[in-house]
Amino acid sequence: MPAVDLLFNACLSVFLAGAVAGLVSLWRPAGARFLAFGLALCGSLLDIAASVATLAQGSTLLWNLPCGVPVFSWSVRLDPLSAYFCLALGILGAAVSIYSFGYLRDWKKPRNAGALGFFYNLLLLSLVLVFTAANAFFFLVAWEVMALATYCLVSFEHEKEETRQAGVLFLIMSHAGTGLQLIAFLLLAVAAGGLDFSSFHLLASRLPAGEQGAIFVLFFLGFGVKAGIIPIHVWLPAAHPVAPSNISALMSGIVIKAGIYGMARVFFDFFDVPPLWAGILVLAIGVVSALLGVLYALMEHDLKRLLAYHSIENIGIILIGFGAALMFHSLGHPTLAAIALIAGLYHTLNHAIFKCLLFLGAGAVLHATHTRNMEKMGGLIRKMPVTAFCFLIGAVAISGLPPLNGFVSEWLTYQALLAGFGTTQSLTRVMFPLAGALLALTAALAAACFVKAFGITFLALPRSAEAEQARETAFSMRLGMAILAVGCVVLGLGASWFLPVFDPITQQALGVRMSSALVASNGFVISAGSPRSGTISTVGIAASLLLLSIVPVLLWLAWGRRSRRTSGPVWDCGLPGLTAANEYTATAFSKPLRMIFSALYRPRREIQAEFEVSPYYPTAIRFESEIEPAFEKHLYDPIKERILALANRMRALQAGSIHAYLAYIFITLIILLLFGARG
Amino acid sequence: MMEAALQALLQLMLLLAVAPLVSGFIKKLKARLQTRRGPGLFQPYRDLYKLLRKGMVIPGTASWLFTATPYFVFLTAILAGLMIPMVSAEAPLALFGGVLAVVYLLGLGRFMTALAGLDTGSSFGGLGSSREMTISALAEPAMMLAIFTVAIGANSTSLAEIVKAAVGQQWHFLAPSQMLAFAALFLVLIAETGRIPVDNPATHLELTMIHEAMILEYSGPYLALIEWGGAIKQLLLMMLLINCFWPFGLEAGWSAPGVVTGLVYLLLKLAALSCAIVLVETTNAKMRLFRVPELLAVAFTLGALALASTFLF
Incomplete structure (x- = not known):
């Protein structure tokens, strides 16, 4: 398709131009944010256009990047799965770019805006390439650029010790993950005799069982680090909060989804029918991540850390969908697998949108109150009404409450899990309803956590002078949030019209198209495979709520008209006047x-x-x-100590004498020669 | 279309009318069991009428959320009520959502109530919100396991399908899985409707209160909406239990005689379930807050056993 080709090329070039503009504006800082972020906005819009066209046509774009470096093929492939992730990236990129205009306005050093613009555009560019690279080598290069750009953005406010530590932790863990991926890619490359993704298609399932398992686990862990699955999540709650808020939004929204994209690519493209235990593993890790993620989030009163832990929870929910899909696929139920995969992918987009919204909201609050500590906020709903409303939409959506988008994807996940009970006669089937019950616990705890997050931050009386003096944010920041809030509503109410988007993806991954089965005949009802097995209609729910509001109106007309409204003080147990000190705190909650x-x-x-x-x-x-950070204390600290002890012993090698180093080089050379001669 | 609207209207009327009656019946029965005379059976109606006409005081610290919440509580309760089979095995709005939608709609109402509790800035409100969200979160998995057991039996999450499947096999409710799931859901009902031993609906201004603490600042018509919504929520959770586990007397479609017999059966079954609730309430003392998780763990275990026993029978 020439049109898609053009759009996609334009998107890449504009992001590149944005990065260059950011660099240039290091010397001419005046227009940095307009130029760099304006170009990022254009690039994101082009990216949306290219992915929408690809998804609408169900086509695949193949293209070679004219890079000039021989040997490796710099090939790009925009297939429906890639386009879906690019779509999420485009929406978030557009909203965050608009938000950034206002966010960077008050920065003390405008030169920093140029640097931020450079890394920001670089991050967007590398993400597009990660989602579309069709060659293992190219993919790893893009992945590495993404990791480095993220590192620079995380450590942007490097004056603080906390930020530097988080950045280093991120860098180490990210590279450990890349290392695991590298091994898995090499295993595949040896079997395929090439590095192209097209030669990996369905290849992994033809390998011997042991190798298959190794590849699966390596990829799962390698991508899992980026996605933030438990127990390899520790970098996430450290790194996401310390970055500038627009970057945190992008990181939690889409950068961790690069891990999810990698898993989807491996599980449903490289593997044909994965072994059953693989699905069980993914499902189990998903449940654990979801539950522990939300439990740790509940204990946070740093607003951004709380949101970061919720990212772990939602990655868990996505993986519950993926795990169920893998299990159904191995058990020979492709249609059920498709429903579970759609649930996972839908939640990926939904989470991208509402988590980005919530982080932008947290950024606005941070901007206004200069603190991340919820205990010092309060009463912001009156000072920042638009921010509060957008944050509330995000909070309702992430709690999975109807009629917004989180509800639809969680409902699909439940339905897939329920139907899973009938797929096998063995004891494994108990896993499905148990996972469903724990998902219910997760969702209810998430609701509790967002009552706390919203209630303590925005409601009641201000708890500090900063909160007292907070002002509503700039127009562009409100616009960025409003776009995403509308996204939550549209993806919720319009779910039955959105579902056909998944047709080309499930067709490619599992060979089935589900939209005719998932959308019941009249178009606004979603069914779980067949109308008999259960239906919902978010539009119907919203419309009924509106229609039913006649009842209270009638009640008011009949009897309530005599009722007078007066304003009065709150019952304060007889103490003289309610102050912020009387309020419930996040810790108490x-x-x-x-x-x-x-x-x-x-x-x-x-x-x-x-x-x-x-x-x-x-x-x-x-x-x-x-509270005790269990994973850090019992898992990471021992590892860290071992590594440090080992490094201490290795210090003997670093004698500091040039002769010794020459000897090392000589010995290495001989070993390599011997190795080469043997081969 | 016309017919569907009429059915919805009829069920809406029944929901609005029967819900206060059930509350009144439970109160009266409880009083009699404690050898008190108690308020009349129709006292809740009189209370609602009185509240609707009274003036109200809105706390100066509250935001628009405080005013929006009563509508959310009331509307989500009646919408969820229209998704549950009441006097016929068909529910008027079954197409818009099944049992999961019911649970999540009630969740939306609770979410807003908890926010309104925090909105006033009174420490009672925060205390109530915190406890309510904790207990409901812990009740959720037990509820889902019990619901899954029923839904798996019917192969559907549509309540109409579940009830029809139950009607099809009249004495199925004596199966162990059904009995265990019933027991689990009964415990959840006690917790969700805020009854002894989890919460005491009859107390005001006690440090142990949960639900009442959240809505302490409401008065007048808003309080009426919340109380009515609460009564409807209690009714629909009871109907969920009754019609999924004791489906007799329900006809598959809507017909005038069917609705009348359905209503008679419904009232009889509600009376029986109310007796059970009252017995539990009068023979137990209120638990300490930190004992409640144990009760809900029992419910969860019962749900898990119900699920496991579908293997055997």
């Missing part, structure tokens, strides 16, 4: 859950009270409470 799950959290608290006359009348109280 999550206290019951901290007690109930204390086996997991191992909370520690310390109270010191100073008093003069009697302990009942303290003059000052110091309260400290923390």
Whole structure:
């Protein structure tokens, strides 16, 4: 398709131009944000156009990047799966670029805006290439550029110790993941005799079982680091919050989805029918990530860290869909597998949109109050009404409540899990309803967590002077958030019209098209495979809610008209006047859950009270409470210690004498020669 | 289309009318069991009428969320009520959502109530929100397991299909999986409707209150909407239990005689279930908050056993 070709090329060139513009504006900083972020906006729109065209036609674009470096093929392939992820990237890129105009306005050093623009465009460019690279070598190069651009963006505010540490942690873990991918790609390349993705198609399933398993696990872990699955998630809650907020939004929205894209590519393109245990593994990790992600999120009162933990939770939900799809595929139920895959992919896009929205909202709040600590916020719904409303939409969507988009994808996941019970007679089938029950627990805890996040941040009285003086953000920031909020509503209410988008993807992955089965005859109802097995209609729910509001109106007309509204003080138990000190705090809100799950959290608290006359009348109280970071303490610290101990012993090699180093080089050369002669 | 609208209207009327009656019946029965005379059977209607005409005080600290919440609570409850079979095995709005939609719609109402609790800035509100969200989160997996057991039996999450499947095999409800799932859902019902031993609906201004703490600042017509919505929520959770597990007396379609017999059966079954609730309420003391997870763990175990026993029978 020449049109798609053109659009896609234009998109890549514009991102490149944006990066160059960012670099140039290091010297002419005045227009940096307009030029760099304006170009990023154009590039994102072109990217949306190219992916929409690809998805609409169900076509595949093949193209070679004129790169000038021989040996490796720099080939790009925009197939429906790639286009779907590019679409998510485009939507987020557009919204975040618009948001960035206002976000960067008040930056003290405008030169930084140029640097940010450079890395930002580079990140978008590398993400497009990650989603579309059709060659293992090219893919890894794009992946590495993405990781480095992300690293630079994470460590952007490097004056702070916390930021530097998070950046380094990200870099190390990201590279460990890339290393695992590299091994898996090499295993495939040896079998295929080439590096092109087209030669990997369905190849993995033809390999011996052991090799198959190794490739699967290596890819799963390699991409899992980027996606943030538990237990290799620790970088995520450290790195996402410290980045500038527009970058956090992009990272949680789409960069972690690069891991999901990689898994989808491997599981449903490189593998034909994966072994059953692979599906079980993915499902189990998905459930664990979802549940632990939300449980850790509940204990956070740093707004951005809380959101980062929710990314882990939602990656878990996506993987529940993927795992179920893999299991159904191995059990020989391609249509069910397609429903589960659609559930996972739909949640990928939904999560991208509402998580990006929530991070942008958190960024706006941070911008206005200069703190990430929820305990110092409050009352912002009156100061920042638009931000509050958008954040509320995101909160309802991420809690999976109807009629917004999170509900649709979670509903599809439940339906797939339920139908899964009938796919096998063995004990494995109990996994499906159990996973469903734990998903229900996850969703309910997420709702609790967002009541806390929204309630403590935006409602009641301001808890600090900063919150008191907060002002609504710039127009462009509100516009960026509003676009995504509309996205949540559209993908929720319009779900039955959106589902045909998945037809070319499931056709390519599993050989079935589901839209005719998933959309019931009248177009606005979604069914789970067949109308008999269960239906929902988000439009119907929204319309009914509107229609039913006649009832309260009638009640008011009949009896309520005499009722008078007056404003009055809140019941404060007889104390003189309610202050912010009377309010419930985020820590108090999550206290019951901290007690109930204390086996997991191992909370520690310390109270010191100073008093003069009697302990009942303290003059000052110091309260400290923390939970044990279980993974860091029990998994990562021992590994870190081993590595440091090993490095200490290796220090003997670094003698500092040039003769010793020459000897090392000589010995290495001889070993290599011997190795070469043998081969 | 016309017919469907009429069915929806009829069920809506029944929901609005029967819900306060069930609350009144439970209160009266509880009073009699405690050798009190108690308020009359129709007291809830009088309360609602009185509240609707009263003036209301809106806290100065509250935002628009506080005013929006009563509508959400009321509307989600009646919409969910229209998705559940009541006097016929068909539900008027079954096409718009099955049992999952019902659970999540109630979740939306709860989400808004909890936010409204925090909105006023009173510490009671936050306390109620925190506890309500905790308990409902812990009740959710038990509820889902029980629902899955029923849904798997019917091979559908549509409540009309579930009830029709149950009607088809009249004495199926004596199967162990059904009985265990019933027990699990009954415990969830107790927790979700805020009854003893989880919460006490009859208390105001106690440190142990949960639901009442969230809505402490509401008055007048808004309180009426919340109370009515709460009564409807209780009714529809009871109907969920009744019609999925004891489906007798329900006809597959809508017909005038069918609706009348369905209504008679519904009232009888509601009375029986109310008796069970009242017995539980009067013979138990309220639990400490941190004992409630144990109760819900029991419900979860019962649900898991129900699921496991579908293997055997």
